[in-house]
Amino acid sequence: MSSELFDAIHYLEKEKGIDKDVLMEALEAALISAYKKNFKSATNVRVDLDENTGGMHVYAQKTIVEEVLDPQQEISLDEAKQINPNYEEEDVIEVEVTPKDFGRIAAQAAKQVVTQRVREAERGVIFSEYVDREEDVMTGIIQRKDARFTYVNLGKVEARLPVSEQMPTEEYHVHDRLKVFVTKVENTNKGPHIYVSRTHPGLLKRLFEMEVPEIYDGIVEINSVAREAGDRSKISVYAPDPEIDPVGSCVGQRGQRVQAIVNELKGEKIDIVQWSEDPVVFVSNALSPAKVLEVRVDEEEKATTVIVPDHQLSLAIGKRGQNARLAAKLTGWKIDIKSESEALEDGTLDPSQTSDEDTYSEIDEDPFE
Incomplete structure (x- = not known):
């Protein structure tokens, strides 16, 4: 066993990031396997590798007995006392059994095993590196x-x-x-x-963390995300400091921050709404861009009835119910949307609470569609 082998081990540790001890352990296991295979030994053996000299020694464990019946696993008491007078019967002694030509045989037999262990170690290094990247964005x-x-x-x-x-x-x-x-x-x-x-809501969350410094620094917090990938998403944000505008921070100057995320998601529309612990306010915000007249809350059922002006009904519901569906996912509340006329007819809404038509712009389509 030459010193070149140990040089190679140091190289693998430096270039592949594989712990030298892992490689040495693999090499020792391979040499033990090679010895037992080539010399038909069932004896427990130990391989000692000397990194300084490049030497290799094989030691067999033998039990001291009065009369030797199995030379591979036993040694006589007389022979043992020649090694150390303090040995007694039933003691276990290590005897060097390194064959003269073992280096060549061991190198051939160990090559495949060592290669396999090196491969496994490399996989372990890669796994350790990437397991910490779960729930993260990578390019x-x-x-x-x-x-x-x-x-x-x-x-x-x-x-x-x-x-x-x-x-x-x-x-x-x-x-x-x-x-x-x-x-x-x-x-x-x-x-x-x-x-x-590419569809996980976590992607949208991480992209905002990357694009909005206030979120990365914890000044603005993301409360929830609802996403129908490739079409539309809603994200609720909150700022503990009342002086901070969380929605404005996410939108950015002239919409640059949110637009960068929209571009990354190939045009997916994104509604950014302000989170509130008050379900009336939060549900109203979540149904943006629709205007809401009133939100009635059933705490036990965790359900809400939302009343909107007649001309805002289709906007509140959205195409194929998407706006209402995303708002429900975002808030965690069931949302039943009624028009102002329907609410008046069934008595849900008091006539004194009806909207002034001039208050709302005549928008019957989502401006982002």
Whole structure:
């Protein structure tokens, strides 16, 4: 065993980030396996590697007996006392059994085992590096596609973007650069498997953290996110300091901050609303851009009845119910929307609470559509 081997181990530790002790342990296990295989030994053996000299020694554990019946596992008391007079019967002694040509045999037998352990150690290093990136955003390059996944190169590993986590409004091409949300990191026999998403609400949250310094610094907090990926999302924000405008911070000057996120999500519309612990205020805000006349709350059912001006009904509900659906997800409250006329007819609304038509602009379509 030459010193070049130890030089190689130090190189692997430096270049691959693999702990030297892991490699030494793998090498020792491989040499023990090689000894037992090539010399048909069932004896417990230990391999001692001398890093300074590059030497290798194999020691067999033998039990001291009066009469030797199995030379591979036993040694006579007389022979043992020649090594150390203090040995007694039934003691276990280590005897060097290093064969003269063991270096060549061991090198051949150990190569495959060591390679495997090095590969496993590398996988462990990669897993340790990426497991801490769960629920984080990473940028990668699309490498290839098949019927189940789009594969995204994240640097040291290829992540899997399932079809179910792909935005219906996007097309994915090889060599495209893409921001993805890491949903799960698994350590398998074939190495780390990393799963990513473009539809997860966490992607929207992380993008706001990256784009809005006030959120990153904790001055503005994200309370909840509701998302129908590729189409529309709502996000509620809050600032503990009443002097801070949380919505304005997220929108940015001339809408630059939110527009950067919209561009990353290929045109997905985003409503930013202010969170409130008062469900009346929060639900009203969540139904933006619709104007709300009144919100009635049923605490036990965690349900609300929302009354809106007649001309705001379609805006409040949204196309295919999307605005109301997202508002319910955002707030965690059930939302039943009624028009002003319907509420008057069934007695839900007092005539004195009716809206002044001049108060609301005549908008019957979402301005963001």
